[in-house]
Amino acid sequence: MTKFDTPAYQAEKDFKDYPDLKNQIENAWSNYVKYCTVNSQMGNPWSSTYDHPRSWYFNPLVTPVVPVKNNTVPIQWGAFPNRINYYFTTLFIDSFGKADAPDKLHELADIGPGAFSKKYGIALAVAKKPCDPTNTETKPFGPSGPRGWQDEYCEWAVTRDADGDIIAVDFTHENPEYWFHMWKVSPDMVVSLYQEILNNPNVQQEDLYLLDENGNPVIVRETGQPAYNPINKWNNGPSATNEGGGAVHLTSPPNSLGAEIYLGAAATILRVDDKGNVITDPNQLICAAQYGQIYRNSDPRIGQNVNSLVYNNKLKISLTNPIALYGQLPDFTQFKMPDSAEGYKIEDCYKIIRGTDTNPGSTFYPFNMILHSRFEAPAGAKFKLSEISVKGSLIRWGSQIADTFKVQLAGTGIPGGGDTPQKYPAVGDPEVTLPSVQYVLDNNLLQASLYNRLNTFSNLTSCITQVEAGITTSGIAILTSDANKETGFDFGAGISVSVTDYQDLGNDNQLFIVDITVHSAAVLGEKPLALFNNASDPKYSIAGVLEVVAPGSLPKLNVTPNHKLLSDQQIKQVQKMLK
Template sequence: MKTFDTPAYQAEKDFKDNPALREKLHNAWSNYVKYCTVNSIMGNPWSSTYDHPRSWYYNPLVTPSIPNENNTVPIQWNAFPNRINHYFTTLFTDKFGKQDYEDKLHELADIGPIAFGQKYNMKLTVPRNPCDPTDTGTKAFGPSGPRGWQDEYCEWSVTRDESGDIIAVNFTHENPEYWFHMWKISPDTVVSLYQEILNNENVQKEDLYLLDSHGNPVIVRETGLPAYNPINKWNNGPDATSSGGGAVHLTSPPNSLGAEIYLGAAATILRVVNGKVITDANTLICAAQYGQIYRNSDPRIGQNVNSLVYNHNVQVSLTNPIALYGQIPHFDQFEMPATANYKIEDCYTVVRGALKNKGITYYPNNMLLHTRFSVPADANFKLSDILVNKKPLKWGSQIADTFFVQLAGTGLSPAQGQQPEKFPPVGIPATTLPSVQYLLDNNLLQASLYNKLNTFSNLTSCITQVEAGTTTEGIAVLANGAIQQTGFDFGPGVTVAVTDFQNLDEDTQLFLISITTDGGVALGEKPLTLYNNASDPGFALSGVLEVVAAGSLPKTDSTPNRTLLSSQQIEQVKKILK
């Protein structure tokens, strides 16, 4: 395999009339997935013990394997947020009664903990550290964000009529990183797709801009164009109207492609306690410290990948094209009105993705990225007239309960005599090494905090670029375990000057740096290693910086942002990085 393909080969459709842009997107996307793969195989040698290396997760660009029915396994989980069921079933049964608790669970999944708490005068909390039963502290139920609680790689928005009845539900499984790459290639294509997906010509390009605290578009240095806001007015929250709201792509912080790959790689390490390999899904998460306990997705992904290694003695990689894919609902869980002039299948539309893989390699089952439930124009019934598991359709989450989300893993026989790593649970080393969390232009960092994006990974999915033979100022580096004298190593031909430094807490630091590249520096990606002492072992993070040819980036008049973080912003960063 020479490149990673875009999810469900979607770039072939999104740029069907522009081969040049399609190729540009495909290459950028493949590089992004490659860097995610390399970093995921690296694991965490900086601040964890027994989490490096992850040699039983293979890179298919390096180690060839062809997916087929015999070596590829689908991994599926229910789309309804299971942490809602786990944490609140008993509480809601006690408060609302056995007849109504299930309805309230579905309502919470639709409207979120803040709106639900305000409506019913409840403070919804969960254990601060669910892996440690001795920790009696609590925290607000999350994750945060406009659909943060919909954390099973499935988010949805509901459209209602004036009477409050559901008239449409849009489900998305698309990772945000694809949309950031597409925006960098062609903002006009993104706008057109928004209009098509939402069936709404009111969507304007300016609606999708990331704005600064003064209401001005934040300009991306590498393009000279406004940055993309992933939680813009048309991809924001669980409700959709003609003037705002909607679900185009995933927004919950855990619902990213990078997290999916990292989790898959982490799960290839066998964890051993008292001589026994851990096989329980949630225990494995706590031992390996990946993902979130009690979700449907993370425990199932981790357990299935781990089982492939443990029970079948194969190396594993997520199957190309790597993505999260919705599956067709179990339509037998729906009951139509007796006089309905359509079947339930007629109310279901595939908006993006494909019912079947049409690519050149094997991929099991459905490859659905975006689907919609709505009745045909001449239907003699409404969605609210349909029963789902014997209950009237009131909430989009009732539909989410009827289908699964999927990824797939492809196994590869190891070299003769090679055995998988068997490590104890991860721990904290005696000495931690400085590590890079994010590298991005400081204007993007500042704007992401102002807009409360809750994650920086979306902004940094497009690699930061600098030209050969130039000095680029105003670059922010968020690090852990660093000191003011920490050194930066991008390799030959690239030097760094620290222009400002800020300790955010005892473990988190912000550097503002300028990057100077020699005129003759080799072009391409430059992994970054941080070191507190020259004698420390060096581990590089890939995919943070790329040197491009002189003159290939636009000339802008923008002044580099040298602003440090306020106390409020520091708290935001600590929340994001915790």
């Protein structure tokens, strides 16, 4: 294996008529997944104990293995947000009655906690620290975002007619990172795909721009083009109309590919309790390893399945290429068509928009590789989607359909080779924390991202920051934790960093605005970054934050570097997203 493939090999379809662009997106994507893999193998040596290294998670680019049926297993979970069921079933039975509670749970999954609380006057609070049963503090139900609560790597948007009846539901499992990389390669292709996926010619390129506080597009230094806003008007919220809304790709902050890979690697470490017994309960594992969110379907299932393969089968694990989240075919037996269907079957109301129900690749991948699907009545049919029943009830909410299918990833194992699996106590706090890198990006992009509340409502760009050899690039923002004003930056030979502005953000977080100077003879390529407070500090690097490119590779822009520090409101946002 020489590269990671795009999800469901989708780039081969998206760029089939543009071979040069296809090569660009495939190379950029493979590099991104590689960096996620390397960082996930590293774990967290900066601010945690017993979380580094994760030697039982292997990189298939380094340790070649061909996925086949007998070394690859599917890991599946329900698409309906399980935290809704866990936290609110009893409350809704008490508030609405046992007969109506299921309908209200489905409504909450569709419209979200803000709209639901406003409609019914019910506060939706959950445990602030669910891993600590002695802590009685609560917080509003989340995560935040236009579809933040749909956190099982499945998000959907419902289209209704003038009578309020459902006529279509779009389900997406596509990670946002692929779309960031595709935008960097070809904004025109992204616009074309939006129009195709949403079946809406009204989508315009400027609709997808990330705007600053003055309403102007934020220009990306590496491309000279406006930046991409993942929660733009056409990929925003749980409803869709001809004027806005829709579900193109995932937006909920937990629903990222990087989080998936990191969780998979974290789960390869066996955890023991204070009596030395290996922990196997899925939620206890999450609390001990501090990955993911307990009471979800996805995180506990992924963690438990990966951990079990290490514990019971003594296998080293990697997520299976092409790494992605894939929807599975619904259980069509749970639907009943109306008398007006006149021969139509429920399968006629289901269409795969992106991805496939069969693996088109040359290596094994179990079951379906669906990235985007749609339920709607066929053209010319004399019935609406709302006349179909599922599990005995007419379809009123998209979440009723989500209740009939699963989401999947897969893991491939190799023998441990006689090694003993890592077995550690629960993750803890070290005596001395080391400075760590959170983000490296142009400050104008950081400022606009915070203004738009990305990474609180969605995700910041996942594209690597590029600088040219032989010049100094100014206005680069580096967000850190546990650093100080004298912290050093090590990108390796031929690269120097000069701090021009510094801001203590509180809660052990810092912002550095820096100039990065690259020697003309510096080796091109990706440059991991290590921070150090003291010369004697161990230097643990994070990969995929900076790339040195050849002189003249980037456009020459007449743009003044941004040295603006964060406002009080922006500082609160950073504290929230880095806590």
